[in-house]
Amino acid sequence: MRLKPFATQIEAFLPGTDNIATFAGPIVYAATWDDAVLYCEFNGLGYCEVIGELVLHEDFNICLN
Numbered sequence: 001m002r003l004k005p006f007a008t009q010i011e012a013f014l015p016g017t018d019n020i021a022t023f024a025g026p027i028v029y030a031a032t033w034d035d036a037v038l039y040c041e042f043n044g045l046g047y048c049e050v051i052g053e054l055v056l057h058e059d060f061n062i063c064l065n
Contacts, residue, residue, distance in 0.1 A: 003029040006036040008048040027054060 008025030
């Protein structure tokens with residue numbers, strides 16, 4: 001069975017504010033969406049929400065001057 005990459009996200013309060021921000025979480029590899037959720041729950045990533053199957057992933061660098 002081929003494992004597929006699933007994208008996750010994390011919602012957290014920004015320090016010093018009452019605002020909630022959404023951040024990209026780790027990529028999780030699993031056979032199905034449900035398996036990705038179970039992987040997160042049983043491997044210390046219960047704070048992550050699986051948001052979908054990842055179909056394209058490109059690494060890039062951002063330079064802020």
